[in-house]
Amino acid sequence: MKIEDYELLLQLQECGTIRATAKKVLISQPALTQRLKYIENYMGGSIFLRTSKKLVPTPFGEIVLNHAGNVLQTEEELRQRLAQTEGRVSGTLSIGASSLYSQYFLPELLQSFTKEYPNVTIDLVTGVSEEIRQSADDYHIAIVRGEPLKDYQSLHLFSDRLYLLDLLPFSKDVERPFIEFKSDPDFQRLIEQWMESHPSLLVKRLIKVDHFETAKQMMKRGLGMTVLPESIIQEGKDDYEYQLLHRDGGAITRETWACMKSGISHLPQVDAFIKHLTEEGSK
Known part of the structure; x- marks a missing residue:
């Protein structure tokens, strides 16, 4: 099994159908169906039950999907540790950001950041601040409006x-x-x-x-x-x-904050982004 196979299984679970997944990952439906058949044969059981409306994980499939999530998390943690050891700024930077900040500030900021750090992959989720707050644990950095997140390190960006x-x-x-x-x-x-x-x-x-x-x-x-x-x-x-x-x-006024869990800034890509954010905000 390749890392891409585990990623594909989780995409199928998220999208719910072969058609939607094929559209998202940019491969044909027959090719995707064939790949899923190979994975199920390799694992030795059906991972999804095909219904008329969506793919439903089987009990066998739930175990496989949970394993897929663990594999990808472990792989990402390994990449981050290796990058930190070598002092390189690379890996994935996950950001959850409020809709307003995402639309009016983040595009220009990410453009200059990725130009300076081309080896960093940006994983971005946007939504109203309340949605970002509820899923803050999923991100390296949560950019929210209103009050800063409790028990997080918070950088004040601006008052509105x-x-x-x-x-x-x-x-x-x-x-x-x-x-x-x-x-x-x-x-x-x-x-x-x-x-x-x-x-x-x-x-x-x-x-x-x-x-x-x-x-x-x-x-x-x-x-x-x-x-x-x-x-x-x-x-x-x-x-x-x-x-x-x-x-x-x-x-x-409405305040805007960049919030991180304690210690997360030790990751090179997070530290680089926070420094970039601070420098751009001071201009």
């Missing part, structure tokens, strides 16, 4: 002031739709507290979208008002009506 924006002038007499977007509970709590302290703001909470960029585009077309962080509207906010959110005499 929050603004209420609308294409039309704000009015105490005209009720306007408020555009909400999917976010984590911490952000929602900030918005709710601010709105409760401004009862004169007339809003209709009728529009809910999946992403902050969708809310931004709808606001730009006059469909309602929304609250957005400064980092994504900094250059164009003068084109709209805007109001900085305040509380207790100060601006309401």
Whole structure:
């Protein structure tokens, strides 16, 4: 068995079908089916039950899949130890990052990082901060918004002031739709507290979208008002009506953090990324 065979088994488990897996790993369905047949013959039993909807691991297959995960984890740990011993910056760097940071900051950062460290493989997962928090143990570095992760080493990246924006002038007499977007509970709590302290703001909470960029585009077309962080509207906010959110005499901000488990920065690729992150942030 090759490492690629174990990786393929886990891809099949994740994708659930031959078709979806073949599309993801960029090989034909017949070739994939043939490879799975070879692996099952080698192992001596059926790993998946083929149903009309998806592949279901058999009890035999559950043991094999668990072994596959252990093999890949051991292989990665070996590569990291060897790289650390030789002082090379290589191996896999796993990052879980909030959607906003991933869209507006991470592409440029990873472009310069991978140019400087071409032997590092980036394993990136994005989502709202709450999703990244819940799976933080899966990553070398978790980049989250709001509060830093407890019991993690945390590097503060930046503060983001929050603004209420609308294409039309704000009015105490005209009720306007408020555009909400999917976010984590911490952000929602900030918005709710601010709105409760401004009862004169007339809003209709009728529009809910999946992403902050969708809310931004709808606001730009006059469909309602929304609250957005400064980092994504900094250059164009003068084109709209805007109001900085305040509380207790100060601006309401949203913090961004890079969080790591204790000792993880000893890995060369993690140490290099944190240094790169710090250097780029200071420019």
